[in-house]
Amino acid sequence: MIATVITLIARRLLAAIPILLIVSALLFCLLRTLPVDPAAMSLPPNATIAEIEAKRREMGLDRPLPEQYVIWLHGALHGDLGQSIQLRRPAGSLVTATLPATIQLAVAAMVIAGALGFGGGLLLFHLRGTMLEPVADLVSILLLSIPEFLWGLILLFVFGVLLRALPFTGEVAPGLPVPHISGFLLIDSLLIGHPDVFYSACRHLVLPATALGLAFSPTIMRVLRSSLFDVYHEEYIQQARLRGLSERQVLLGHALKNAALPTLTLAGVQFGILFSGTLLVEVIYSYPGMGNLMVDAVRNADLPLIQAIGLTYCIVVLLINTAVDSLYLVLNPKLRVR
């Protein structure tokens, strides 16, 4: 089994190379065709038109697009993703400084989405044929129609402003130190033996992660319910019942295992989407992740930084898909036989 998984990962990583090249080229061309002037944005307001022209030449913006891309690609292959125009720092270092916070947020959100999705899916299935089924359906559709940024605002208002129960700005309370070891605050706070920082970081994570999780849980919920419906028509469910197993044992011991596989695939895809959904949630909660950085980069037409963050999103999504496929392979013996 391990060999099969390793082969799959290797194959996926090889396939990722042309994908990344195509994505980076598309992104590069798209950004360069936008009617923005990175040269003017990189100079102070009192720069003259002549100085802006000189800057354009210095930045290579007067060269043909393919040549500009080759120069960028050469740098990228050597670990240089360019210099942020606005922040005057290497775009790569900005990405690595903010990526852990976004990963931490996305993972926490996925855990919440998974818990709510599986719990809700089981509840929806349990309510099938009852008078409460239409109500449950309506609630799940309602949840599905609320995007993550709206959840962000609702939770912020209810738990932050109205109840004043949870903090909603930043990553940790003022006055507490922020350790820098791995970049993952939850891990770092434990590594330095600061449970107060860990506790504060958890509290700061609750609202943004829940906002993201709530937005993605209804899809998981509904797919799980549909899968359970399908699975319940299979013969082995009837046989399990004939063997005298209770409905609970049938559901948890047989049906759920099989219904979870398509749900897992969907959760993998959702995780990629959820990752990009961090953008607005990070801004609303002043969470210092890559999404927050991206919003600034777009606002300032910081093309090298947009390119670096865009490419990072692409890499993360490819890695997530590979991980999900590997997991799927582990969980589904039929695929290993093929």
Add this chain to the structure above:
Amino acid sequence: MPIDLPRRTLLQLMAGLGLAAPLGRIAAADTNAATIGWPNDVPTWDPNQRFTPDAQPIFKAVFDQPLNQDPQLKLIPSLVKAWELAPDALSMAVELRDDVTFHNGEKMTTADFRYSFLDRVRSGLKLDIANSMKKVQDIVIESPTKAVMKFDSPAPTMPQWLAFLGSYVVPKNYIESQGLDNFLKKPVGTGPYKLAEYELNSRIVLERNDKYWGPPAKIARITIQIIKDPSARVAAIQSGQVDCTINIPVREAQRFGAEAELAAEINPITRVIMLNVRADLAFADENVRLAAHHAIDKSALSKAFYGGAAVPLSVLATPGTPGFIEDFTFKYDPALAKQLLAKSNFGPTHPVKIGLATTNGQFPSDYDIARAIVQMWKNVGIEADLQVIEYAKYFELNRGGKLPEATLYSWDNATGDPEIFLGYQLNPKMPFSPWKDEDIGNKVLALFNVADYNKRIAGYRDLERYAVEKGASMPLLQSVVTVVRKKNLAYQRYGNGWLLPQTLRWG
């Protein structure tokens, strides 16, 4: 049935659930600390590097400028205790204080001054002050406290620039010995606060510099929480997670003004909202330009979008600044606008067609103001096609001559000097103005070399009036900044909108 729960038990329960922490924080407010909700992070910790108006109050907490401005924006001494611009504006003698030390204990001298404004610029570093200091040919050090700045052409606004964007004195020895990267990680200035902690896009923690040469800051520890979303800033001040915040929507500030524990101000500042216009296309016709200006009811815009706090402007300068002309008013007169259009054979039934570009969200209510202007123009016979552009695209569109006849624009000038208002806006060599016309362009360029202060200011005042009367300049409103704070947290109000951490005090 009501549950009879003892208060102590309730608090214990809440503490267990993690709910009591914020309440406790509010109850035990630390008067030696304050948290500010700030809309933007600093772009970098090299204060010479980027011209970012919103970051100036933060830089001014950690670093000092050679000159400073008082709340009415008058130039006052700072690190430079005396200065004298030569009559030909080709040199300026400066005398530094001799009691200033950097946060690392090193004494600040003219060597640091020269390093900040000449050596660094010449070293090829990408610094924005390379532009403001480009006339600096040399800085001759006469003693540790005396130096003379030499310019290659008249630099009449050099004193203003020494108190403006990017002009901060940085430590020569520290940067040279530790390297720029270390300076950026652990910046050292001479300011009233030391940088204690920095988290990109998250928070800045400042600790009082107890050896500061000037009046010490009243609050020992300031946490600047970066909250970019205006709604989140509103929520943060409302929930008590910050003690003070700025730049929230005007209607929210008005609402907070009625609350018992909060105070809110809507302060007019040295920022002008205007229409940047072209001299060609449909605006080649002066009648059309003047009609477009006469048709705009600026008071109505102020009332509708800024609670009446934004002052309607007739010239490209704000009240109280040297270029402002008290007795000049450009009237709101839709009847006159119609007459002017009729002279060019246009009217409500046969409207002149123009384009109006605006940003959406670049400054408060920008898009709504543009929509209101379109409606006002429609009433007199101007049909405007409203286009939304990104601020970042403005320069590219202007460079390619692709901006429409008018563009809604906001211009910030903390110095209040008319060169940085009208002088920059109508300078044909600069990237802002779509107005390309030799008559006004040459008049502006000539003023850049006038050394005598009074003559220069008089020249700008004449030109401001002339530009408005020709339809080349269409100022609309003096912009505002909103400040909401806990009632017992006071601050010093500045005419340019600065909220300086060192002026905050509880009491």
